[in-house]
Amino acid sequence: VACVWTAPWRASIDLGPALGSVEYLAFVTGDTADAAPLPMLVVAHQGGSAPEFLRVIFRGYDTPARIVVPKAPYGLYFGNAWYHWDREWEEAELEAQHSGRLLAAFARAVAARYPTLGKPVVTGSLQGGAMVYHLAVRHPDAFAGAVPVGANLFESLPDGAAPAIPIRALHGEHNDWWDVEHTRETIEAMQVAGWDVDLTVVPGAGRGTRPFRQLWFETVATVLERSPPR
Numbered sequence: 001v002a003c004v005w006t007a008p009w010r011a012s013i014d015l016g017p018a019l020g021s022v023e024y025l026a027f028v029t030g031d032t033a034d035a036a037p038l039p040m041l042v043v044a045h046q047g048g049s050a051p052e053f054l055r056v057i058f059r060g061y062d063t064p065a066r067i068v069v070p071k072a073p074y075g076l077y078f079g080n081a082w083y084h085w086d087r088e089w090e091e092a093e094l095e096a097q098h099s100g101r102l103l104a105a106f107a108r109a110v111a112a113r114y115p116t117l118g119k120p121v122v123t124g125s126l127q128g129g130a131m132v133y134h135l136a137v138r139h140p141d142a143f144a145g146a147v148p149v150g151a152n153l154f155e156s157l158p159d160g161a162a163p164a165i166p167i168r169a170l171h172g173e174h175n176d177w178w179d180v181e182h183t184r185e186t187i188e189a190m191q192v193a194g195w196d197v198d199l200t201v202v203p204g205a206g207r208g209t210r211p212f213r214q215l216w217f218e219t220v221a222t223v224l225e226r227s228p229p230r
Contacts (some may be wrong), residue, residue, distance in 0.1 A: 030064030049126030104139035118227030
């Protein structure tokens, strides 16, 4: 999706010399005062897109929350990406790992900057959804839960105990980018390994349809409600 940069950046936050400064959009939903303590939703935008696009997507989300959308670090097409999928996978994987460290540090920093109830929940679709899986696997301590959408885990599961955070995955039956059967196999493997994870496949629905978007909103709201204290 090509997005036009239509709004000024609301804020930036410095994550230190290793990760640098991250620009992001922050807005509240549910007709809530900006200064109120709120649950926080961190949204990873699609690859080649921009945070403004998520401002449009979540316009219909009416549950009180603070939504923060960081800009991915790598320029790609008309926007930014979490890794370059058009390069050798070894290089793309290093970029994804860097983006994972950046997103985890960002979540901790913005949760401390704003009056936040519980730990943040992370969500995103397509390449953003792949990063959500990565964060749930590699950086679970930064989040209360994860809602990956229309994507898959691009790495092997780590050895040791399964993270305690819930992962509520959504996937359209017809997805041109990520194979739903691969996602089913991944989720089943995670369940066997003891992960708190489930998958909802929406028959015949792409992630851009109104019913799918409403299911996304409802799933996010449920996970946010169960966010434990920080």
